[in-house]
Amino acid sequence: MRVIANRDLCQGHARCEDLCHEVFATDAIEGKVVIVQADVPTALEDKARLAVRNCPEGALRVGRSGKGDDA
Numbered sequence: 001m002r003v004i005a006n007r008d009l010c011q012g013h014a015r016c017e018d019l020c021h022e023v024f025a026t027d028a029i030e031g032k033v034v035i036v037q038a039d040v041p042t043a044l045e046d047k048a049r050l051a052v053r054n055c056p057e058g059a060l061r062v063g064r065s066g067k068g069d070d071a
């Protein structure tokens, strides 16, 4: 599983980081999302999906590893 962020939509709530800091962080200057590891390990998939679902701006999405398609 792969995660993709649209930083144009991100408003820097850091909810993704709070829910899954292993995959998501926010940058120190703009406060926008940074993907720490785009290819999400199987053990973190549920946490990463929860974070994607809880982004209030719809700035995150899930794709298949290596393709970027919607899963």
Ligand code: SF4
Pocket (backbone or CB within 6 Å): 005, 009, 010, 011, 012, 013, 014, 015, 016, 017, 026, 031, 032, 033, 054, 055, 056, 057, 058, 059, 060
């Ligand atoms: S939860 Fe969404 S809007 Fe907030 S920092 Fe993460 S990607 Fe950006």
